[in-house]
Amino acid sequence: QVQLVESGGGLVQVGDSLRLFCATSGHTFSNFHMGWFRQAPGKEREFVARISSGGTSTSYVDSVKGRFTVSRDNAKNTVYLQMNSLKPEDTAVYYCAASPYYYSTRGADYVYWGQGTQVTVSS
Numbered sequence: 001q002v003q004l005v006e007s008g009g010g011l012v013q014v015g016d017s018l019r020l021f022c023a024t025s026g027h028t029f030s031n032f033h034m035g036w037f038r039q040a041p042g043k044e045r046e047f048v049a050r051i052s053s054g055g056t057s058t059s060y061v062d063s064v065k066g067r068f069t070v071s072r073d074n075a076k077n078t079v080y081l082q083m084n085s086l087k088p089e090d091t092a093v094y095y096c097a098a099s100p101y102y103y104s105t106r107g108a109d110y111v112y113w114g115q116g117t118q119v120t121v122s123s
Contacts, residue, residue, distance in 0.1 A: 009117030022096030029077040038092035
């Protein structure tokens, strides 16, 4: 049974930083491409960042480029999302997801999902 558990969310002020964690189990983590997505109230889920299985490739949605960094530690079965210079528009539930097949920006290509962690940025 593949499980993904996010943590690290919280309530912060504009300009603050947060580091999200996604701990995984039940599979060979290094075989999976990983993605971060978010969903704000009343909005559709959107892609935030992705990292390839070996960690050599990453990409981001334009709105977070230069502020967010995705990384992974295959020895710890964990993927991270470092979020700096947070803005109110970053407020959302953040989800990590795993894909055994696709290094993708599309949520439909991810098979396994975590339960989400709330990030709230207050002005």
